[in-house]
Structures are given as C-alpha cells and as structure tokens.
Amino acid sequence: MxxxxxxxxxxxxxxxxxxxxxxxxxxxxxxxxxPDRFVQAAPAERRVAIEKAAAVNDAFxxxxxxxxxxxxxxAFAGRPVREDARAAPELLTEVLDLRERLEEAKSQKDDTRRxxxxxxxxxxxxxxxxxxxxxxxxxxxxxxxxxxxAYEALVTLKYLYRFLEEADAVxx
Amino acid sequence: MSLLQIFDPxxxxxxxxxxxxxxxxxxxxxxxxxxxxxxxxxxxxxxxxVVSYLSDGRVIVxxxxxxxxxxxxxxxxxxxxxxxxxxxDDPETRRLGPYDFVMPATGESNVVRFGxxxxxxxxxxxxxxxxxxLRQRAEDKLQTVGPAVITVPAYxxxxxxxxxxxxxxxxxxxxxxxxxxxxxxxxxYGLDKGKTRGTFAVYDxxxxxxxxxxxxxxxxxxxxxxxxxxxxxxxxxxxxxxxEVALREMGLGTVAKDASRVAPELVxxxxxxxxxxxxxxxxxDDAEMVVDRSGAAFRRRFTxxxxxxxxxxxxxxxxxxxxxxxxxxxxDAAALDGVVLVGGATRVPLVQSFVREVFGREGLTDIDPxxxxxxxxxxxADILAGTQQNDAIVFDVIPLSLGIETMGGIVEKILPRxxxxxxxxxxxxxxxxxxxxxxxxxxVQGERELAxxxxxxxxxxxRGIPPLxxxxxxxxxxxxxxxxxxxxVTAREETTxxxxxxxxxxxxxxxxxxVERMLMDSFEHAEGDIFExxxxxxxxxxxxxxxxxxxxxAADAALLDEDERAEADGAIAAxxxxxxxxxxDMIKLRIEGLDRATTPLAERxxxxxxxxxxxxxxxxxxxxxxxxxxxxxxxxEAHAQARAGEH
Numbered sequence: 103m104x105x106x107x108x109x110x111x112x113x114x115x116x117x118x119x120x121x122x123x124x125x126x127x128x129x130x131x132x133x134x135x136x137p138d139r140f141v142q143a144a145p146a147e148r149r150v151a152i153e154k155a156a157a158v159n160d161a162f163x164x165x166x167x168x169x170x171x172x173x174x175x176x177a178f179a180g181r182p183v184r185e186d187a188r189a190a191p192e193l194l195t196e197v198l199d200l201r202e203r204l205e206e207a208k209s210q211k212d213d214t215r216r217x218x219x220x221x222x223x224x225x226x227x228x229x230x231x232x233x234x235x236x237x238x239x240x241x242x243x244x245x246x247x248x249x250x251x252a253y254e255a256l257v258t259l260k261y262l263y264r265f266l267e268e269a270d271a272v273x274x
Numbered sequence: 275m276s277l278l279q280i281f282d283p284x285x286x287x288x289x290x291x292x293x294x295x296x297x298x299x300x301x302x303x304x305x306x307x308x309x310x311x312x313x314x315x316x317x318x319x320x321x322x323x324v325v326s327y328l329s330d331g332r333v334i335v336x337x338x339x340x341x342x343x344x345x346x347x348x349x350x351x352x353x354x355x356x357x358x359x360x361x362x363d364d365p366e367t368r369r370l371g372p373y374d375f376v377m378p379a380t381g382e383s384n385v386v387r388f389g390x391x392x393x394x395x396x397x398x399x400x401x402x403x404x405x406x407x408l409r410q411r412a413e414d415k416l417q418t419v420g421p422a423v424i425t426v427p428a429y430x431x432x433x434x435x436x437x438x439x440x441x442x443x444x445x446x447x448x449x450x451x452x453x454x455x456x457x458x459x460x461x462x463y464g465l466d467k468g469k470t471r472g473t474f475a476v477y478d479x480x481x482x483x484x485x486x487x488x489x490x491x492x493x494x495x496x497x498x499x500x501x502x503x504x505x506x507x508x509x510x511x512x513x514x515x516x517x518e519v520a521l522r523e524m525g526l527g528t529v530a531k532d533a534s535r536v537a538p539e540l541v542x543x544x545x546x547x548x549x550x551x552x553x554x555x556x557x558x559d560d561a562e563m564v565v566d567r568s569g570a571a572f573r574r575r576f577t578x579x580x581x582x583x584x585x586x587x588x589x590x591x592x593x594x595x596x597x598x599x600x601x602x603x604x605x606d607a608a609a610l611d612g613v614v615l616v617g618g619a620t621r622v623p624l625v626q627s628f629v630r631e632v633f634g635r636e637g638l639t640d641i642d643p644x645x646x647x648x649x650x651x652x653x654x655a656d657i658l659a660g661t662q663q664n665d666a667i668v669f670d671v672i673p674l675s676l677g678i679e680t681m682g683g684i685v686e687k688i689l690p691r692x693x694x695x696x697x698x699x700x701x702x703x704x705x706x707x708x709x710x711x712x713x714x715x716x717x718v719q720g721e722r723e724l725a726x727x728x729x730x731x732x733x734x735x736x737r738g739i740p741p742l743x744x745x746x747x748x749x750x751x752x753x754x755x756x757x758x759x760x761x762x763v764t765a766r767e768e769t770t771x772x773x774x775x776x777x778x779x780x781x782x783x784x785x786x787x788x789v790e791r792m793l794m795d796s797f798e799h800a801e802g803d804i805f806e807x808x809x810x811x812x813x814x815x816x817x818x819x820x821x822x823x824x825x826x827x828a829a830d831a832a833l834l835d836e837d838e839r840a841e842a843d844g845a846i847a848a849x850x851x852x853x854x855x856x857x858x859d860m861i862k863l864r865i866e867g868l869d870r871a872t873t874p875l876a877e878r879x880x881x882x883x884x885x886x887x888x889x890x891x892x893x894x895x896x897x898x899x900x901x902x903x904x905x906x907x908x909x910x911e912a913h914a915q916a917r918a919g920e921h
Binding site for chain 1: 450451492657668669697754756757818823826869870875883886888
C-alpha cells in the first residue's frame with residue numbers, strides 16, 4: 103500500500119514544492135478519479151478509481167505537510183526516520199527550556215511573551231527546513247554528511263513543530 | 275416553467291434528493307437546471323418525520339401522524355433520527371420521551387427497539403416508512419423516480435450512516451450517495467450564486483443534530499476542509515429545556531428527568547407545547563405555553579429573556595465544535611467569506627446572535643434553511659446520475675477518527691478526523707500466540723484516548739491465518755472509507771498472500787440477515803420469495819455490467835493484449851449465457867468472473883485518465899466519454915429487461 107507519493111502526484115523528489123501547484127494537481131487528479139464520476143460504471147472501474155483516489159488523497163496528505171514530505175524523502179534516500187528517534191541532548195535541553203518559558207507565559211497570561219517564543223521557534227523551523235531543502239535540491243539523492251544533516255534537521259523539526267502546536271493551543 | 279406535465283414513457287427516471295431530517299423530511303429534484311422541492315397537496319414541502327403505528331397494523335406518516343402524537347404517544351415515533359445507529363441502552367433513550375423501549379434479546383442485534391401495539395420496530399424500519407412516503411410523493415409528481423442521494427449529518431458515525439442505507443434498502447430506494455448535509459447546503463448555495471470562490475462555514479442546527487463544516491469552493495470544486503459537530507444536539511433539546519420547566523411547575527419536577535414515571539401522553543403534550551412556544555418566541559417577546567391536561571389546562575408565560583437563558587447552554591455547545599473546526603481547517607473566522615445557516619433551529623434569534631458572536635458576521639439565510647439541504651441533494655443526484663453537464667464535484671472528509679483498540683484499551687488512530695475521502699490506510703499486525711489462526715480487531719470511532727470512551731463500531735474477526743509461531747504471521751489490515759463515509763476492512767496475510775475473510779459484527783447495527791428478514795416481512799416484497807428477488811437483482815446487476823463492459827471494450831479494447839481480450843470476450847459470453855438461462859448462482863459466479871477479467875482494462879483506462887490529468891489536459895472530456903456509455907440508459911434497460919424476463 104505504501105506507494106511513492108511523489109510519483110503518484112507527479113512531482114520530483116525535492117523538498118521545495120509549490121503549495122498551489124500541489125493543490126491544483128491533487129484537484130485535477132481527484133476530479134479524474136473521484137467516485138462520483140464512476141457511480142454508473144462497472145464495478146472493476148469503480149474499484150480501481152476508488153483505490154487510486156484514496157492513493158491520491160494519501161499522497162497529497164504526505165506531500166503537503168513539510169515533516170511528512172521530509173520523512174518520505176529521507177526514506178527514499180535510505181535514511182528512514184524511526185518512530186523513537188531521539189534528539190541530541192542540546193536540542194532536548196533547549197526544548198525543555200522553551201517549554202518552561204511557555205508554561206510561565208501561559209500561566210501569567212502573557213500573550214506577548216508567548217508569541218515571541220512562538221515566533222523564535224518558527225524561525226528555527228525555517229532554518230531546519232532550509233537544510234533539508236538544500237539536501238534535496240536536485241534529483242540526485244544526498245549521501246554522507248549532507249544526508250546526516252538532513253536527518254538531524256528532521257528530528258529537530260519533530261520537536262519544534264510539537265512545541266509550536268503547544269504554543270498555538272490557546273483555549274479548548 | 276411547464277404548465278402541463280405530460281408523461282413521457284421514454285424519459286429517464288428522475289434522480290431525486292432526499293433530506294431525511296429529524297423534524298421534517300423533504301424530497302427534491304432538478305428541473306431546468308434548478309432544484310425544487312416536491313410539495314404536498316397543501317403546497318407544503320415539509321413532511322413531518324413522524325410515524326404512527328395504528329392498532330390495526332396500518333402505518334401513517336407525516337402531518338396526520340403528528341396529530342396522533344398526543345393521544346398515542348407510545349406508538350407515534352417523533353424524531354426517529356435521534357435513535358438511528360444507536361444501541362438499545364443508549365443515553366438518548368433515557369432523555370425525556372414517551373416511548374416504550376424494548377431491550378434486545380440475547381443474540382439479537384444491539385439496536386434501539388420501540389414497542390408499538392405488540393410489535394417491535396427498529397429506527398431503521400421507522401425511517402424506511404418516512405422514505406417510502408417521500409418516494410410516493412415524488413412518484414405522484416414525477417411519475418418515474420430514479421435513484422436518490424440521501425443526506426446525513428456530517429457528524430454521523432459509521433453506524434448511523436449504515437442505518438440510513440439500511441432504511442433506504444427497506445424502502446426500495448437505490449442510493450447513489452450518502453451526502454453530508456452541510457455539503458449539500460453548500461452545493462445549493464454555490465450553484466445558486468453562480469460559480470463563486472471562497473471559504474464558507476456551514477452552521478447546520480437541526481432538530482437533533484448539529485454540524486459545522488468549513489469548506490472551500492473553487493472552480494466548481496467543493497472541498498471540505500474540516501467538519502465537526504454533535505449528533506445529539508438540536509432544536510429538540512431546546513424543547514426539552516422548556517418542557518422540564520413546565521413539568522417542574524406542574525409538580526412533576528422530581529420525575530422530570532426520568533420520563534418513564536410521567537404519563538407518556540403528558541410528556542408528549544408538554545414537548546409539543548414546548549415546541550410551539552419556542553416557535554412563537556421567534557417573532558414575539560413573550561408567548562404563552564398551554565398544555566392541555568384532562569380538566570384544567572396548564573398555562574405558563576415565557577419571556578424571550580427567560581427562553582434565551584434556558585437554551586443558551588444548548589447553543590453554547592455548538593461553539594466548541596465551531597472553534598475546533600476552524601482550528602482543524604487552520605483558518606480564522608475573519609478569513610471566511612460567509613456563514614451559511616441551515617436547519618429550522620437557526621431561526622431562533624439567540625442562535626443567530628450566537629453565530630454573529632462566534633463568526634463575527636451575520637449568517638446567510640437566502641435559501642430557506644428548511645429546504646436547502648434537499649435541494650443540494652437533488653443537485654448532487656442530478657450530477658451523479660449523469661444527466662447533468664455540471665461538473666461540480668464534492669470532496670468530503672471523515673468527521674471522526676477511526677482507530678483500533680490496542681493493548682491496555684488505548685486507541686490507535688488509523689484514519690484521523692478530517693481525512694479526505696476516499697481514504698485508505700494499512701496497518702500491520704502479528705499474532706501473539708503460537709499457531710494462532712484467528713485475530714480479533716475492535717474498531718472504534720472518536721477522538722478520545724481510551725477505546726471505551728469512543729463509539730464502538732464493530733468487531734472484525736480474521737480467520738484462516740496460517741499456524742505459525744507467535745509473531746510469525748504478517749497481517750496487513752487495510753481500512754477503507756468510501757465516498758459515503760462508510761468503512762470496510764480487508765486483511766491480507768503477507769507470508770501466504772491470502773486475503774483473509776473478515777467477519778463483521780456491527781456493534782450498533784443490523785446485520786445483513788436482519789435486513790433480509792425485514793425485507794421479507796414488509797408488504798413491498800410479499801409477492802415472490804427471497805430467491806426470486808435475488809434472481810432479479812442479479813440479472814439487473816449482470817445486465818448493467820455487460821453494458822458497461824461492452825461499451826468499455828468498444829472504446830478501448832486496444833489497451834488489452836490478445837490473451838486478455840480473449841478472456842474478457844469469454845467472460846462476457848459466459849455471463850450473457852447465464853442471464854439468458856436465469857440461473858441465479860451461475861450469474862453471480864459469472865459476474866465475479868467478468869469483473870476479474872475486466873480489471874486490467876479498468877486499470878489502464880484509469881492510468882490514461884491520470885496521465886491526461888497530469889498533463890493538464892481537459893479531463894472532463896475523458897470522463898464524459900467514459901460516462902456516456904455507462905449512463906442511466908444501461909441501468910434502466912437492465913431493469914426493464916429483468917422485469918420482462920419475469921412476466
């Protein structure tokens with residue numbers, strides 16, 4: 103079932119992807135395959151259409167999200183990210199510290215501080231994503247140090263994005 | 275606008291849209307590109323969703339049934355939608371209401387059961403009566419009625435959706451698609467306003483359900499971004515709030531929460547009066563509630579302020595769902611281009627001001643909030659039945675996460691909420707004991723961490739796993755959700771490559787056997803036995819498949835190699851022969867055979883459509899070609915031939 107989301111949607115194996123193009127491609131393919139088009143068709147076509155439509159939806163989900171896109175790229179390059187991949191101690195310390203400061207800001211209802219923290223993490227995220235983007239710039243998969251750095255960057259992203267979620271979750 | 279409708283025997287059956295609502299139901303169709311609702315003889319489009327079972331066995335649906343509610347409260351089922359897909363001991367059955375609930379016997383499916391005059395009926399059967407009445411209405415107007423799109427609340431879970439499909443089956447209605455109500459409303463609005471672009475929220479508060487859907491409309495594509503709601507929250511709860519005050523003041527306060535201790539007649543009378551009061555307070559600042567009791571009438575004045583205070587908690591529950599839906603869609607209320615109000619309960623002034631509070635703008639009510647859903651369903655039916663040139667297409671999502679129960683009762687989410695449908699995802703499992711040949715999966719739906727806190731959907735038992743040491747079997751279980759939002763589960767054992775049989779036991783639903791039995795019992799099928807009906811169904815299916823395949827071969831036989839073509843031709847001939855011989859089991863076998871033989875063709879046609887779409891070619895041309903051959907013609911022809919073979 104795990105197919106190549108890049109192949110499914112017809113995009114090169116790069117990190118940088120134009121969001122509008124991606125959405126348009128998803129829409130175009132979905133229109134061609136949507137079950138609504140095959141309501142009256144033979145069961146074999148309905149089945150094939152729905153399988154491919156589901157695959158297109160899944161591919162879109164995986165390419166739209168930067169983390170998942172990076173994970174797919176790394177997997178193809180031979181460095182799949184493990185579920186339990188742990189960050190370097192420095193990163194862990196940094197994240198713990200950020201969390202503490204976020205808790206403080208939240209308990210003091212200091213929205214300005216919360217937003218400042220959030221924005222600084224957003225900047226770090228952009229930096230990590232740049233590392234990944236540079237590693238996967240061409241059709242040639244990265245190796246050696248470049249690949250390692252990309253791997254580290256993705257692990258970092260995992261922690262930073264989680265922090266961002268916490269920073270953004272205001273009520274509820 | 276036609277003044278005279280002349281019956282054209284060659285006309286294709288008209289596809290219809292059905293809004294099976296909690297309080298009222300409607301049926302609509304598209305004429306001259308515009309959707310319209312079917313009216314009754316009083317020019318009313320609404321059919322009250324009330325079903326009354328008489329002691330002589332007759333069943334009444336609609337306004338007449340509603341009139342019987344107070345005198346025959348136990349046998350008149352109001353708002354049956356609130357019980358669809360629910361188990362016999364669901365909390366809904368304990369809310370204020372006059373019914374006689376019958377618990378399932380051991381071995382019986384766990385569904386709500388109403389005791390009426392010694393009979394027992396399930397919500398599926400009650401809903402089927404409403405659907406039959408709607409179909410009749412449509413037939414009176416349109417002569418021939420085709421397949422239908424039936425709407426369901428976006429927040430309906432798998433059991434509730436399946437129940438709706440079962441009801442349609444009992445009513446003899448062919449379902450093209452289950453369509454989510456907010457999406458239907460968006461379709462009606464989108465087409466009403468011409469091809470607009472933008473992001474809209476649909477706030478749909480009906481008699482028993484609340485849905486909030488955020489969707490984008492762009493170039494004829496309706497894409498749902500997120501959906502949320504509460505399938506047990508609606509106008510009825512406002513009625514109950516008022517009713518409880520009345521009962522308290524009648525001296526029945528301590529028993530108001532336990533309806534079984536109040537005479538059902540009184541409960542129904544109070545609820546009816548409460549609803550009337552709610553309606554009156556829409557336009558007036560105060561209203562008098564009158565409950566007829568044998569002897570003195572109970573009268574009580576309610577001011578708008580008091581009413582607002584009573585129903586505010588009900589309305590505020592919609593706020594949480596709204597904020598979460600906005601968050602899930604990653605959008606701010608300010609960025610919306612409009613908020614569409616759907617459902618009768620949105621007429622309540624407090625609801626409208628609440629919408630203003632949450633979304634910062636007035637809700638749109640251009641299209642009658644009672645009719646808009648049925649109209650949208652008719653539009654979709656028209657599109658799906660292939661009679662329309664409109665290429666509007668709907669991309670919807672799953673409203674609730676689907677997961678399985680793992681060790682310790684924790685849920686592992688397989689398909690998270692707001693995943694676009696159709697969706698498919700696989701999960702790997704293995705055995706935990708040596709030579710284990712069976713495996714049970716408990717599927718739940720919902721957002722909570724613990725399986726027990728979520729809605730149990732079904733238990734799937736996988737059998738036929740090869741006896742290997744523990745951990746040796748590689749089971750791949752795939753969850754698929756189709757365009758109706760319904761889940762199917764398949765499993766493969768990877769070391770042997772065998773597809774495992776999955777037996778599904780729905781937690782809150784009827785089994786196929788139950789529905790078969792009900793079909794047998796119903797008057798619709800009193801003539802002919804189950805085998806006859808099955809034969810006709812199979813012939814229709816076979817004819818339909820033959821037409822579709824012949825057309826596909828005529829267009830694209832070149833995509834197959836010689837051997838494949840020969841196989842397909844052989845399978846076509848074999849099926850045709852079985853149909854001619856009217857041999858039921860052989861037909862079924864040959865249908866499967868032809869299906870297999872045409873799979874390569876289907877795959878290559880699909881690949882071509884994909885390649886064209888990638889190139890940005892006008893995909894609609896290809897789709898049109900494909901549809902041309904497989905339109906309603908094949909279907910009606912098949913039906914006609916099957917019937918002809920019968921008589």
